[in-house]
Amino acid sequence: MSDPIAEVFEAQRDRLRAVAYRMLGSHADAEDVVQEAWLRLTRQDTDTIHNLAGWLTTVVGRISLDVLRSRQTHPQVSYDELVVTVDDGPVPEETAALADSVGLALLVVLESLGPSERLAFVLHDLFAVPFDEIGQILGKSTGATKMLASRARRKVQAPGQPTTAGPQQREVVRAFLAAARDGDFESLLQILHPDVKLTIDTPGGEVILLGATKVAPNVRLSSGGVMGVREVLVNGLPGIVAWRPDGTPLSVLAFTVVDNRIVRMLAVANPATLAKLDLPEPV
Template identity: 75%
Template sequence: MSDTSPAEAFEAQRDRLRAVAYRVLGSHADAEDVVQEAWLRLSRQDTATIHNLTGWLTTVVGRISLDVLRSRQAHPQAFYDELVVTADDGPVPEDDVALTDSIGLALLVVLESLRPNERLAFVLHDLFAVPFEEIGRILGKSTAATKMLASRARGKVQATGGSTVAGREQRKVVEAFLAAARHGDFEGLLRVLDPEVKLTVDTGDGVVVVLGATKVAAGARLSASGVHGQAVLVNGLPGIVAWRADGTPLSVVAFTVIDGRIVGIAVVTDPAKLASIDLPEPGR
């Protein structure tokens, strides 16, 4: 390492490390925790043994982030730091800033549907140009296997698309799901649900996770009655807001659609969180 002090060298890297952790984890709070842990590990390290500080810190942040992702599988939590909800009627020029934010958040939602190894490989390589050899060392996999993970993740991300055509196709899948739910069409639900679909419900009292098309379809049939929904974009992805008769929001739902199947459904019913979201007026 150079003659620069460890603290100064770390501060020069902090913003990049925070960006890496945030893209991997989708949470500003978790990203800050990861970066702080990386600093603690650096402070305990003999810096004379570090020949490439950037690579060393990236590896440490990657490994800590991977541990966090794996922990989430065992202890599910809501993954949204923020929700951007807009009417699903096409952007207008003055919405450009909100649209840009929404697209960035949409990527985070799509990344949530990836397995931890896929997510880390894609983010580090495609977004931060970390060589596959370094990522392989973090994952404990060969370079070839790491390339395969990133390629698989890239395909899933690209399948969601960002174009108007892709958005329309995704909305059609969501509409088919909602129609099947309203009519109790179990087979119809299974046709649009990925076999490994993940349903996450943020209730405010905790996060409930349901895995698998059969279980999600059964729950959708039970919850469909009495729901008056409005099509919206949630973090850039197709979604709905369900309203009570008095005009207060009941829930916000976001759908992640890949290759014509719903792979993820994220539901927020927490009244406090719903009250904090800037929602379009009912009926707009």
């Protein structure tokens, strides 16, 4: 015998997963949030729910908000979800649209928002949830929620925000590669933003370096340890893959470029993570 509540939930699952993903930037976390929402629904007296779709959105929003707030003290990067593709020039229109909506470029911008701002922006601007319902999740008035969304919108649309890979971004990455190969410390300092953040996935765990003077000495590409380097897109952002002389992948790097300077770098140097990624062949 069919369960009408389960059927409604399954009909809403894709939308709920999309809400959670845009809040959290991780498919795995989004799945966990949706599953938790289902568990809460099974414990709820459904006769008291007048709008099941709205109730589920509220629950997913609240759970995602809790996850975001916990991340402020335990930040994380979902390395296994990186999508690496060959960079053959301009990004195809459909790929650019995907990157703009769910890729690292937008997620980098959303990370600059506080949890409440992010919730207000995602739910209202991306999923058209009314401000009064968002206000109930946040425990704020409708007016205060509108102000949060407006502030978030200004930050997202502000000039100088990171974009997907374009000609200027690629040129900055190529200049970085040349300086890194030559060990040109001064040129690296010009290319890196003074407050650049480098996050590295290593076999021993995540390592974070802050500031150009700390990052520059750690990005030299020794010719003896690198067989080849290939330009790629990493979730829509300009990036590179480097290989060892024996043909095994050495690292994957993704770059966030703002105003012709690198403001953020993500480096995957953990062989276990690299083995899970679908990487192009060495050139």
